Amino acid sequence: KAGVTQTPRYLIKTRGQQVTLSCSPISGHRSVSWYQQTPGQGLQFLFEYFSETQRNKGNFPGRFSGRQFSNSRSEMNVSTLELGDSALYLCASSAGAARSLHFGNGTRLTVT
Amino acid sequence: AQRVTQPEKLLSVFKGAPVELKCNYSYSGSPELFWYVQYSRQRLQLLLRHISRESIKGFTADLNKGETSFHLKKPFAQEEDSAMYYCALSCHRGDQGAQKLVFGQGTRLTINP
Numbered sequence: 001k002a003g004v005t006q007t008p009r010y011l012i013k014t015r016g017q018q019v020t021l022s023c024s025p026i027s028g029h030r031s032v033s034w035y036q037q038t039p040g041q042g043l044q045f046l047f048e049y050f051s052e053t054q055r056n057k058g059n060f061p062g063r064f065s066g067r068q069f070s071n072s073r074s075e076m077n078v079s080t081l082e083l084g085d086s087a088l089y090l091c092a093s094s095a096g097a098a099r100s101l102h103f104g105n106g107t108r109l110t111v112t
Numbered sequence: 113a114q115r116v117t118q119p120e121k122l123l124s125v126f127k128g129a130p131v132e133l134k135c136n137y138s139y140s141g142s143p144e145l146f147w148y149v150q151y152s153r154q155r156l157q158l159l160l161r162h163i164s165r166e167s168i169k170g171f172t173a174d175l176n177k178g179e180t181s182f183h184l185k186k187p188f189a190q191e192e193d194s195a196m197y198y199c200a201l202s203c204h205r206g207d208q209g210a211q212k213l214v215f216g217q218g219t220r221l222t223i224n225p
Contacts (some may be wrong), residue, residue: 003155033211043198043215056212090156094211100146101213103156 001026004104006091012110018079021107025072025093031055032074033101034066037088046089049074078109086111114139114203118216125189126224133184133219135173135199144202145182146213147173151195159184159197169193189223196220 005024013019025032033048033056045058049068066076072093078085088108092101115138125131137143147159160168162175162182173184182199199216 031211033213035213035215042217043213045212045214048211058212100158100161101148101211102158105155 001028004091004093004102006089006104006107008107009105010108010110012112013081014112015081015083017081018077019081019109020075020077021089021091021109023074023076023091023093023104025074025091026102029093029095029102030072031094032068032072033092033094034074034076035090035092036060037090037106038086043090046076081111083111085109114201114214116199116201116214116216118197118199118219120219121217122220122222124222124224127191128188131184131186131189131193131221131223133197133199133221135182135184135216137180137182137199137201139180139201139203141203143175143177143180143182145173145175146200146202147171147182147184148198148200148215149195150198156198191223191225194221194223 031050034046048056052068063079068074088106090106092103117136146161149159150156171186198218200213203212
């Protein structure tokens with residue numbers, strides 16, 4: 001099986017812009033979750049989707065949003081980018097009840 | 113609040129020596145704990161989870177609810193064990209499979225030859 005695929009791998013944006021990141025889960029996995037990784041805060045949970053519904057949300061401002069499509073692919077969007085949004089964004093999928101996550105390689109976002 | 117603490121940012125041991133990576137958690141519910149590992153230039157991947165009670169690559173971890181700990185151990189370290197290790201706590205709600213992992217800050221393990 002192909003692993004979790006995230007696109008693009010790298011992004012450079014300027015403050016105030018918005019960005020969309022994409023994640024394709026492992027085939028058959030219906031749960032997709034997103035994490036932000038920074039040197040200072042480590043890995044922080046953003047949100048989780050299952051069958052196109054957001055089931056859980058972390059403590060991030062409303063500028064961070066996401067969605068999931070009927071084929072389980074997911075996107076996350078960050079609007080009005082701030083310098084502090086520079087991070088590695090990781091997507092993970094799971095088969096659900098197993099609760100162990102399979103991570104993608106991440107999208108590295110740099111905001112200038 | 114849920115919290116995972118890995119007190120050591122860096123840990124360096126010699127090949128063949130025992131390794132213990134510490135992890136303590138804070139959670140009012142029934143904990144489900146994991147160790148994830150990230151080798152150089154590879155993606156974050158699951159190493160083991162407490163409910164499986166298995167040994168992976170010689171590593172074991174026992175959940176101690178009294179001490180709220182889930183330390184990772186290996187009796188004889190190998191050079192290929194050098195990596196970043198993250199302890200994680202699953203904070204799932206009552207609905208089946210809703211997932212949120214709380215990660216520790218990670219411990220960078222270096223095995224010296």
